[in-house]
Amino acid sequence: MPNPPGAPSVTPSPTPSTPSTTPSTGAGRRREDVLDALGHRIVAGDLPPGTVLTLEGVDATYGVSRSVSREAVQVLGAMGLVTSRRRVGITVSERAAWNVFDPRLIRWRLDGAERDAQLRSLSELRAGFEPAAAALAAQRATAEQAARMASAVSDMTVHARARDLDAYLAADQVFHTTMLAASGNEMYAALADVVGEVLAGRTHHHLMPADPNPDAIEWHAEVARAVRRGEPAAAEDAMRRIITEAQEAQQTLAEQAGPGDR
Template sequence: MELQGLHGQVVDRIGRSLAAEEIRAGQVLRLEDVQERYGVSRTVAREAVRVLESKRVVTSRPRVGITVRPLAEWNLYDPQIIRWRLASPAREAQLRELAELRAAVEPSAAALAASGAAPEARAALAGHARAMADAARAGDRGAFVAADAAFHRALLTASGNGMFAQLAEVTEELLVARRELALMPPDLDMAAVDRHREVAEAVAEGRPADAAQAVVRIVDAAHDEVERLLHGGGPCAYRR
């Protein structure tokens, strides 16, 4: 859930500084430093620190202060932390990690969905694939990304594995980031739609191996796109 209000703005500003290593691991801040740096009251500063503690980004101890934790200790699945890293010089590492996570999880989720998803879950996948096709034909990037994110959320949920389902927000951050970071090309690729349709059909027809392989094709295309971006190539047709 997006944080609202002044303390939410402070959390976001501090988080972006942390992700960019403008404030480094091991550095100790005082509450007064937060107040002065961001021009807020002690109450707002304390609430912002509390939120950062909940994300495991900092620890706060009496007579010690606010200590920045190493990146490895952060809650790296937190959508806001993902956004901070995608907006930072660590964007390349975050893109790779997200792509590798998808490759490890989504094929298994597809196989599980094909083995036991409820009829309404199978129908939802087909509906999201149709929405992707409609958006691609209309050239509507926003609608395309929304339908793509909904498809993968539905797939992870249809697996019946609650832990997989909770990774939907992580996948969604990657998909949305492509649009927000201007990583999408002018034209949307219908081949991406066809790959999603293949997944939906395999799930609907109860073909676990085919569903997993179809997702592998989606994830491989995504991985190739990320690697091109990381090595300085321009984005090609949107192939998720």
């Protein structure tokens, strides 16, 4: 009986629950909206691990059909944020099960209260792998990549002199992104966004001196030179110095700003 005889399908309420919260979206973005909303809530701890939802609850909450909530939950499942079982519902997973390298998850955490903790994690991660990536880049960079790195250093010098921190940041990001791409390892290359976030976070949190340390710029230049000449050890050393300097400068400024800064 796929055809209900007497019921003429009145289409009760076309816009039931989206009176004010959907002003600008308006387009076919429902799934993305639900996904973002659920992701943010889980990451923020609003839905702590162990919380159980039901699909019915989700689509009631967000006023969407089951297809939409289902697909959103599906993606959350793929990121390890939830698991769903029959007769139980959708359970928020322990943090250990999360795919912490998923760019979307990283963005959610950077958006929320976890921002500082996430930046610390990313920063530590970067400290670990970037020297190694520099060494690889020195062995594998193309001439174009080496040139682009040198050019980025040049930009950094100019913008530092002008005290234009935003432009400096942009050049810095180009430098690191190019270096990671030049490493020839797709996985290092994929971490470019991570490094970009760390650099951006440092600048926007004012954990960066108004006058960028000339030594730091010189070390960037050293990395670029080492990459061009194909000297892995030199590139790795200089990159390590860059990171050490960044950590120390950051710590100094954090202490100056206030010990109880949180």
